[in-house]
Amino acid sequence: MKKNFKNPISVEEKISILRFIILKSIFAPQGKDSDSWLRNYSNTIDKFLQTGGLTFCSVFEKEKMVKFCSVPLGFDFDLTFKNTDSEFDATLYIKSNIKWRHHVDKNYRTLFSHLFIPQNLKPVISECTDKEVEKVLDDLIFHPEVHQHCDDIEGFPHNFRIGGGINNGYQFLMHLRFQLLPDENARQNEKARLCKVVLKHIKKKSIIKKIPLNELF
Secondary structure (H helix, E strand, O other): OOOOOOOOOOHHHHHHHHHHHHHHHHOOOOOHHHHHHHHHHHHHHHHHHOOOOOEEEEEEOOOOEEEEEEOOOOEEEEEEEOOOOOOEEEEEEEOOEEEEEEEOOHHHOOOOHHHHOOOOOHHHHHHOOHHHHHHHHHHHHHOOOOOEEOOOOOOOOOOOEEOOOOOOHHHHHHHHHHHOOOOHHHHHHHHHHHHHHHHHHHHHHOOOOOOOHHHHO
16 A cells, blocks of 8 residues: 655655656666667667677567677676566676576565555655765665675676666666776766766656666666
């Protein structure tokens, strides 16, 4: 049952609701929009990582699969969606060796936070700040609350974080895209850019509206 806002709304409630809004704006494409999202991800990632045509990302729409291979980074992964965006399998390879298997099985899910999101989101949208958007995107993409490091693998710095608690396939892809950026300046520039894009669209629409892919990527 959806509840009404308390007055005033707590910081924790506001951040939780803003997180829901951002997830819906970026990581919940449906139908053909899903295929477009994955194609844009695939087509832009080599330029984004600045690997000079040596990073390859293929989308197999029928199988709902993404396969990524980067020669300069020595990092590959494949991700296959199962039934929904919140049920997927991912395998990460470093120097051709399997280092991480990520499996989401919704049959064991016990948290359904969307059921507690108020219907009227305008109070949160109208009052959200750039710092709050940044805080949410930190958890979703830049520095997930639950994460693992690959410190023992040569060439992978401490700031490479695998979000072990992510249960949305699009979010998982987006966070890997950011984590693979080797340059700290590039990371900070992308963080500032994406925060600005998200805040602009949330404020402009005052409703949950998908962010255009040419701006997202």
